[in-house]
Structure formats: C-alpha cells, structure tokens
C-alpha cells in the first residue's frame with residue numbers, strides 16, 4: 001500500500017510489462033529454434049504441427065511445455081510449427097532476482113526480453129551439427145547390434161570430451177534420447193561435479209536410462225523428488241564435494257571414478273540390456289584443457305570405463321592429443337583380449353547454439369537443482385519457509401502438475417555425528433584451509449586395480465560386493481593390465497572428522513549421508529555411495545545442535561556424513 005502522492009510502492013516488473021501474444025515459429029526441415037529464458041520467468045512451448053525434439057527427446061503434439069532458467073534448442077528433422085507464449089512469472093527465493101541475478105551475458109537481463117514469449121534471446125538457426133550427431137548415434141547403434149548378436153563384444157563405452165560449454169552434456173542427452181527411442185537402456189555417467197545429473201551439484205552419478213528424458217527438467221527426476229509423469233530414474237550417487245575434478249591433483253576424483261566404474265561394470269555384467277546399450281560418459285570442461293593432470297584423469301576414465309569411443313567436441317588440440325594417445329589402441333576391457341576391440345577417436349563440431357553460462361547463471365542452476373531436491377520442482381513457485389518445512393506431509397501434485405515436496409526439519413546433536421570434511425586445497429578455498437593440506441600425509445598407493453583394490457588381496461577373478469542395499473551386486477573383476485594406466489589412487493583419503501567446537505560455517509550447506517558406518521575407515525567413507533542429503537538450516541554453537549532439513553521424514557541414519565563445505569558450498573535462501 002502506498003501513500004497518495006508519495007508513490008512509495010514500485011510497480012513490479014511483471015505489471016510494468018504486458019506479456020506478448022503467443023507467437024508461431026515455423027521451422028523448416030533440419031533447422032532449430034534456439035531460446036534463452038531467464039530464471040524467475042517462464043515460457044510455454046507447444047508443438048502445433050510436425051515433429052520436433054529437444055536435445056534428442058521428442059515433443060508430444062499439443063502438449064504445453066514450460067521452461068524457466070533454460071538455454072536450449074528445439075530441432076526438427078521434418079519441419080514443424082511451434083507456438084510460444086509467455087508463462088507465469090515465478091517467485092524466486094530470497095537473494096534471487098529474475099534472470100538468475102546476472103544482468104549481462106548468461107544471466108538473462110532480470111526482466112522479460114522482447115523475443116517470442118518474453119525470451120531474452122530466440123532465433124531460428126539453419127546450420128546445426130545434428131546430422132553429425134545422428135550419424136554417431138547410428139554408428140553406436142551398429143556396435144550395440146554387434147554386442148547383441150554375440151561374439152564376446154560389449155556395447156560402446158563412449159567418452160565425451162571438450163572445453164567448457166562445447167555442448168558435451170547436450171550431446172550426451174541427444175545420444176541418450178536417441179538410444180532410449182530405439183529401446184536401448186544405456187548407462188549415463190556424469191563425471192562433471194560442477195553440475196548434477198538427477199542429483200545435486202558435487203555428485204558423480206551413473207544412471208541406467210530405461211525411459212525418455214524429461215523435456216522440461218533437463219535429465220528428469222530422481223525418485224527423491226516424488227511422483228512424476230515421466231518415469232523416474234534411479235541414479236547411483238557418489239559425493240565429490242569439489243568443483244573441479246583436478247583438486248588435490250585428482251586423487252579423490254580418481255578414487256571415486258574407480259568405484260563408479262566398478263559399479264557400472266558390475267551392472268553390465270549382470271544386465272544384458274545395459275551391456276549391449278553401453279555407457280555414455282559426460283565430463284567436465286576443465287578436462288578439455290589438456291594439462292598433464294587433466295590428461296592423467298582422462299586416461300584414468302578411459303581405463304576404468306574401458307572406453308571404446310572418444311568423442312571430442314570444440315577443440316582441435318585435444319582431438320589431436322587423443323588421436324595420438326588412443327586411436328586404434330586396444331581398449332582396457334577384459335574382453336578386448338578376445339575381441340581385439342580398439343579405441344576410436346571422433347571429432348565432432350560444436351553447435352553454434354552453445355552458449356557460455358556465466359557464474360551467476362550457473363549458481364542459479366545449481367541452487368535450483370538443490371532446491372528441487374528438497375522441495376520438488378514446483379518449489380520456485382513458493383518461497384519455502386522453515387515453518388512449512390517442519391510439518392509432515394506427503395508429496396502433492398500442484399495445479400501445474402509439478403511436484404511439491406514438504407521436507408522435514410530435525411535437530412541433530414553435533415557430538416553424536418560422524419561428520420567428515422575434505423581437507424584438499426582448491427582455487428575456491430578459504431585461506432584457513434590451505435594449510436590443512438599436507439601431500440606427504442597421503443601415500444600414493446601402487447594399486448592400479450579397478451576400484452583401488454589392494455594388490456595383495458587381488459586374485460584374477462576376485463569377487464567383491466558393493467555396499468548399497470538397493471544396488472547390491474556381485475562384482476567379478478577379471479584380468480586387468482596394470483601397465484595400461486599411470487594413475488594411482490590415494491591410500492589415505494584427505495578426509496578429517498569435524499571436532500568441537502561446532503563451526504558456524506556449517507550453516508546453509510549440504511551434508512551427504514553415506515552408506516558407510518560411522519566408524520568405517522576413511523577410504524570406505526570416501527568410496528561409499530550416497531543415501532541422500534540434508535541441508536543445515538541453523539547452527540546453535542552454544543547448545544551444539546544443528547537444525548537440518550531432509551527431503552523425507554524419519555530419523556537420521558547413523559552413518560558417516562560428508563560435508564559439502566567447498567562445493568556446492570553455501571546455498572542461501574533455501575529456507576527462511
């Protein structure tokens with residue numbers, strides 16, 4: 001309410017702005033409509049005629065798709081007409097302005113743009129690398145067919161490399177979308193801790209894709225986000241609370257990659273559909289820099305996942321290095337000895353549509369991934385309050401058929417927690433942590449075996465059992481060539497148990513609940529997969545209590561916990 005004449009109340013951005021009428025976008029065969037819509041704003045896109053797809057997943061005709069905080073493209077092979085209209089604005093949590101905070105570059109400008117539906121930017125592009133990408137899909141499909149026909153071969157294990165914003169994740173989505181469309185069930189591995197896949201940032205995951213990708217939600221929903229119209233995916237999640245895989249010389253990253261690869265290999269050994277469809281591995285852009293550490297990490301991934309196809313996008317230099325190091329070299333898989341399987345390196349064009357996403361936009365993406373983990377994907381429609389969060393309720397479907405979760409808060413006694421923190425220095429690290437890192441403390445082991453298995457315990461057909469209840473699998477590791485890798489894993493992980501006094505720095509950060517018991521060895525804690533996450537909403541130093549938010553009710557399991565102090569770091573405005 002404003003006093004007459006004083007004009008104290010400012011008109012909201014939305015009321016200053018009249019939504020543009022729906023626009024029709026006509027696409028010729030082989031072209032795409034590229035659009036950018038800021039956080040806090042939505043557009044609705046409907047396919048009126050023809051066929052169209054978003055990063056390899058087909059749009060259904062006449063269904064309205066809502067996008068917010070998205071930079072993407074809708075491609076058509078045969079031509080189509082789209083209807084684009086402005087959707088409702090959505091309230092953002094504390095500390096956020098529409099547009100993902102930023103007012104330039106990737107952020108989006110903070111108010112509706114003047115493109116169709118209020119997009120910050122939108123245009124039709126006739127030149128796209130989609131034919132190249134489709135050809136890769138057909139080549140992979142041939143390999144899958146060969147694996148299905150027998151002869152000892154496995155399906156393709158694909159590694160996608162390239163600098164930042166080269167379109168690696170988009171290509172992974174396209175290849176996954178095309179594979180699921182022909183009823184394949186590839187395992188998609190995300191090795192980019194900067195952005196989560198079906199999980200929060202700071203996680204490395206593997207997911208068997210049996211059904212289509214969610215058009216609006218990027219990769220879709222994992223079960224922790226409640227019921228969903230598109231079938232949920234069940235990712236195997238490991239916590240890597242650092243933004244760059246190269247932190248601490250890549251020791252922790254390599255160890256977790258080995259665990260993940262071991263689980264994926266186990267899955268392939270027992271699931272024929274997954275074995276035939278193969279693996280698609282998405283990586284962080286920083287590995288595309290070609291530094292010695294980056295090359296060592298790439299080598300580790302290639303060895304552990306027995307990569308058979310390396311796709312390099314947007315970097316001639318990296319492509320040439322990969323050709324030199326790997327083209328026509330035998331893969332490291334056990335069956336290579338029998339099938340004479342060799343690595344192929346392929347160069348792919350970067351799409352002209354790839355956009356750089358500035359820090360602010362990435363922060364908004366990351367925060368929205370975390371928010372939807374706790375509140376469901378309609379969370380942006382309401383600013384959550386701690387009071388609402390403390391009530392117990394089942395997930396409910398809102399009018400927009402999105403899911404609203406009601407997370408629960410509980411108090412934890414700090415003294416009873418087995419909470420660990422990584423002590424590795426990184427570029428984004430606070431000064432006070434720098435001296436915690438002592439490289440001499442970490443002996444570089446001489447274990448070259450997958451999963452860092454101790455050589456003394458190793459026999460050629462050894463059987464190990466993974467710890468996750470829902471993923472309990474028997475892993476049979478067969479012959480493995482130690483000379484095939486130069487990498488090693490850390491014997492003693494740089495993990496330190498948090499001791500009193502309780503630090504206020506825990507406020508507004510994430511804590512991962514591992515499957516490891518509270519008194520497990522550090523290596524087991526590091527290498528354990530993750531049950532879920534809690535968010536620390538309040539710290540009471542005096543009483544030594546933490547108030548945490550969890551997506552589901554019930555007592556906090558007595559397991560070892562890992563603090564996401566450095567990454568994803570502080571997430572303000574989630575509650576309160």
Ligand SMILES: Nc1ncnc2c1ncn2[C@@H]1O[C@H](COP(=O)(O)OP(=O)(O)OP(=O)(O)O)[C@@H](O)[C@H]1O
Nearest residue numbers: 071072073164165166167168169170285353354355
């Ligand atoms: N053809 C396209 N048209 C419009 N936007 C696109 C297109 N291809 C990719 N993008 C967008 O460009 C951005 C960068 O693409 P993508 O995430 O695939 O790159 P990346 O190489 O995986 O990046 P990073 O190294 O940061 O993980 C994303 O927002 C993506 O949606």
